[in-house]
Amino acid sequence: MIQLLKDNYGNLFEKELLLEINGVGTFKTIPEGFTIIRPGSYTTSMPLIIEGAIKIIREDANGDELLLYFLEKGDTCAMTLSCCFGQHKSEIKAITETETTLIMIPIRKMEEWITKYYSWRNFVFESYHNRLLEAIETIDSIAFLNMDERLLKYLKNKTKINQNTIIKNTHQEIAYDLHTSRVVISRLLKKLENEGKIQLNRNSIEIISL
Numbered sequence: 001m002i003q004l005l006k007d008n009y010g011n012l013f014e015k016e017l018l019l020e021i022n023g024v025g026t027f028k029t030i031p032e033g034f035t036i037i038r039p040g041s042y043t044t045s046m047p048l049i050i051e052g053a054i055k056i057i058r059e060d061a062n063g064d065e066l067l068l069y070f071l072e073k074g075d076t077c078a079m080t081l082s083c084c085f086g087q088h089k090s091e092i093k094a095i096t097e098t099e100t101t102l103i104m105i106p107i108r109k110m111e112e113w114i115t116k117y118y119s120w121r122n123f124v125f126e127s128y129h130n131r132l133l134e135a136i137e138t139i140d141s142i143a144f145l146n147m148d149e150r151l152l153k154y155l156k157n158k159t160k161i162n163q164n165t166i167i168k169n170t171h172q173e174i175a176y177d178l179h180t181s182r183v184v185i186s187r188l189l190k191k192l193e194n195e196g197k198i199q200l201n202r203n204s205i206e207i208i209s210l
Contacts, residue, residue: 001027004050005103008074017117021048025103030096037080037094045104046080049073052100053161057093057177067154067177069134070097070161076127097161142179148188150178155198156210165207 002022009018025048030036037043039059047054054071071077077094113120141150154177158167171189175182189205192198199206 001103004101008050009048012074012123013119014117017113017120020109020113021103021105024109025105027101027103029099029101032096032099034096035093036096037090037092039090039093041090043080043090043107045106046076046110047102047104049075050101050103052102053097054094054100055097055177057095058091059093064179065093065176066138066179068092068138069131070157072161075130076123077131147178147180147184148191151185151188151192152210154178155205155207159207159210167205167207168203169205170203 002018004027005013005018005022009021013021026045027050030052036047036054049071051073053073054077056068056071056077058066058068060066071094077092080090080092080094110124114124115121141153145153151174154174155167158169159165171186172182174189175185178185189198189200193200197207197209199208
């Protein structure tokens with residue numbers, strides 16, 4: 001397992017920190033579509049992603065959802081960090097976008113390493129900064145982009161995250177992520193198909209040219 005850490009975080013963390021992570025962390029491989037964090041739950045450890053991707057979702061009181069951002073290899077979640085350090089209940093849902101391998105870091109070590117390792121402190125602050133920018137980008141998309149523009153951006157992101165031109169999502173699942181109705185998504189997808197940009201299949205979308 002230490003080699004996986006070196007391959008993915010060797011350029012960020014010193015050898016001593018990598019050895020500590022390997023000693024206290026718990027490696028897990030989680031299947032696609034699995035909910036690893038739910039709103040209202042307490043988080044006692046922080047995930048470092050080795051392989052795969054996780055989508056972070058905000059859920060309202062009615063159960064409606066909005067996709068905030070994706071986490072990829074080398075990332076961690078700022079909102080999870082905040083919950084861990086402040087011992088607050090989670091306000092987000094985290095679902096594996098693909099099969100994901102990660103290592104869970106106990107909260108007690110996260111706090112200790114902040115003062116012990118300069119590289120860890122930089123990593124935590126940089127993670128806060130990057131996730132904040134992504135959240136702002138999501139807000140900007142809602143405020144300033146039309147739904148067809150948001151859908152295009154979403155499809156491009158999904159293609160990049162999954163490294164595949166086949167997106168295996170139903171129209172309803174996309175509607176949930178973009179906080180809109182299935183009817184709207186179906187209409188816009190059909191428009192993109194008529195323009196030759198995508199091919200609609202049963203429960204999947206093939207990206208041709210976006």
